[in-house]
Amino acid sequence: MGFLQGKKALIVGLANHRSIAWGVARAFRREGAELAFTAQNEKLMPRVEDLAAEVDSEIIIPCDVSRDEEIETVFEHLDNFWDHVDIIIHSVAFAPHGQLDGDFLDNVERDAFNIAHDVSSYSFAALAKAGRSMLKPGSALLAMSYLGAVRVAPHYNVMGLAKASLEANVRYMAAALGPEQIRVNAISPGPIKTLSAKGIGDFHRLLDHGARNAPLRRNVTIEEVGNTAAFLCSDLASGITGEVLYVDAGYHIQAMPVPEEEL
Ligand SMILES: NC(=O)c1ccc[n+]([C@@H]2O[C@H](COP(=O)([O-])OP(=O)(O)OC[C@H]3O[C@@H](n4cnc5c(N)ncnc54)[C@H](O)[C@@H]3O)[C@@H](O)[C@H]2O)c1
Numbered sequence: 001m002g003f004l005q006g007k008k009a010l011i012v013g014l015a016n017h018r019s020i021a022w023g024v025a026r027a028f029r030r031e032g033a034e035l036a037f038t039a040q041n042e043k044l045m046p047r048v049e050d051l052a053a054e055v056d057s058e059i060i061i062p063c064d065v066s067r068d069e070e071i072e073t074v075f076e077h078l079d080n081f082w083d084h085v086d087i088i089i090h091s092v093a094f095a096p097h098g099q100l101d102g103d104f105l106d107n108v109e110r111d112a113f114n115i116a117h118d119v120s121s122y123s124f125a126a127l128a129k130a131g132r133s134m135l136k137p138g139s140a141l142l143a144m145s146y147l148g149a150v151r152v153a154p155h156y157n158v159m160g161l162a163k164a165s166l167e168a169n170v171r172y173m174a175a176a177l178g179p180e181q182i183r184v185n186a187i188s189p190g191p192i193k194t195l196s197a198k199g200i201g202d203f204h205r206l207l208d209h210g211a212r213n214a215p216l217r218r219n220v221t222i223e224e225v226g227n228t229a230a231f232l233c234s235d236l237a238s239g240i241t242g243e244v245l246y247v248d249a250g251y252h253i254q255a256m257p258v259p260e261e262e263l
Helices: 020-030 045-054 068-078 110-134 157-180 203-213 222-232
Strands: 008-012 034-039 060-062 087-090 140-144 183-189 244-247
Touching: 008 020, 008 068, 020 034, 020 045, 020 087, 020 222, 034 045, 045 060, 060 068, 068 110, 087 110, 110 140, 110 157, 140 157, 140 222, 157 183, 183 222, 222 244
Parallel strands: 008 034, 008 087, 034 060, 087 140, 140 183, 183 244
Antiparallel strands: none
16 A cells, blocks of 8 residues: 555646656555646646546646636635645746846846746745645645755746745745644755756756766656655655755755766
8 A cells, every 4th residue: 555545635737747746646646645636727738637647637627826716716626526635736836938047137027026936936825825724634735946945056046036935935834834733845856857947048057067966976857756745745754844855866965066086
């Protein structure tokens, strides 16, 4: 029996088979969870439906997280299938075109800043708020952050600020929901080639640098992030909340690049 047997998990942020959310979905299903998904828009809906079918799910709900009414609808819809939710996965980020390239101060502007923070951070709290009445003691919420929240990564720019907000969000949400025995955590994965990552300038440099300088001398996979998500959202992690757990082959511990002669 899998260690998520009997858990009901809502996964927000599946776009395609490269998505981190797909690594999460597959690990969750393998461990016995029942799954529901959202799809950002009509265009993504058929692809999300196909992937959902592969993990035995028929619950796919449209939701653009920048729209309050769509977030509300997710839980109204879910209530038709499930009487509670054990797990909510937030695997969503967005910054307007041009923000994740070049000089931070040259590019940053008010609207783009607000959109990046709204979609990539506020929406995690908004989902928790809208879904709170369906959560119960033992439930777990999980978001995806990145090292750019705490260090400067080239071209990551306003998304670094949004991830810093997301990590603070995790701590405040953990404090708010802790007395109800609901846990809130984040994973900070190393760079992975996904649709969103393609939007970051010189992304291949982050991949190359990670593979050369991480203690494990490689990048991580969506399967590795999915396995960690499964652990963190299971009862095995019942004592962990408010945490940001790095799944980055150890990259974040290094103070200096690995010398050429050691490669
Ligand atoms: N790929 C990486 O290198 C990496 C590293 C660390 C963290 N992350 C984080 O992992 C998460 C998932 O990203 P990914 O790399 O799997 O890319 P992805 O493109 O597969 O997933 C991003 C998802 O965000 C959704 N999204 C964007 N705007 C939305 C909106 N307004 N409403 C609803 N959904 C919206 C997209 O539909 C998509 O499903 C993001 O938070 C990202 O920042 C990614």
